[in-house]
Amino acid sequence: MQWGAAQGGPGAPGGYAPAPAPVFTSATPDKIQRQVQQQAGVAPAGLGGGSIFSEPVLVVNQKTQLIEITNQYAVFDQQGRQIASVVEVGQSTMKKVARVVSSLDQYMTHKLEVRDQAGTVQLVLTRPRKLVKSRVVVARPDGSEVGQIVQQNAIGKIRFGLMVGEHQVGMIKAENWRAWNFAIVDHNDVEVARITKTWEGVLRTMFTSADNYVVQIHHRLADPLLSMVIASALTVDTALKQDSRGWN
8 A cells, every 4th residue: 555645543542641742852844854865865755644653754863862861752754743752651760870870771671652742652662671682562552462573683683573473474674783774574575664774973973872763664554564663663772772882
């Protein structure tokens, strides 16, 4: 199915209390469009429906922090309009302190809420504590599981299986050993989406924790693959994050 008329996504069940939608980036529409077209090399795509489930291009920019205490991301469409946010929730004060004074971030459980601009939760993404390989549980706001993103190897070009129950519906494939760019394929190994890390600049890369990505979804997808692809795009940084930036 091609992009064109607006089409909604899975959405959130009614009755879930919305939280304020944070805006924590100074990115302008012009900057976002440059990030898409010049830095990521993505040509303008067809019009979407204004949500993370109905846009052909998503721009995911992490909040700039000297020390990463809470994972926070803003999600834009290709025109530079913020359409969603991703916010880490459920952290205790002790956990935040530990993230400041130690390098134990990879061993901690991380829980992220994906919220629309009204503050309504669309997906809940949980990465349990890990030793070597990551796993991300993708769930609806009511707690029902959509699937899991499961890291398959720790050496070489990183791969993640997109699992729904016992079935693998797709895979994320890193295109280089530093895991900067990814192809997302379906169960037939056909590419359905691409994640491209955009250059942050020397000072931003060396001295902050921010990572920015452009996500291109090639055509409309049906659930559960749609939700798994969106979750992959929003958690690839958290899934790979370890003690040293840029390493798997």
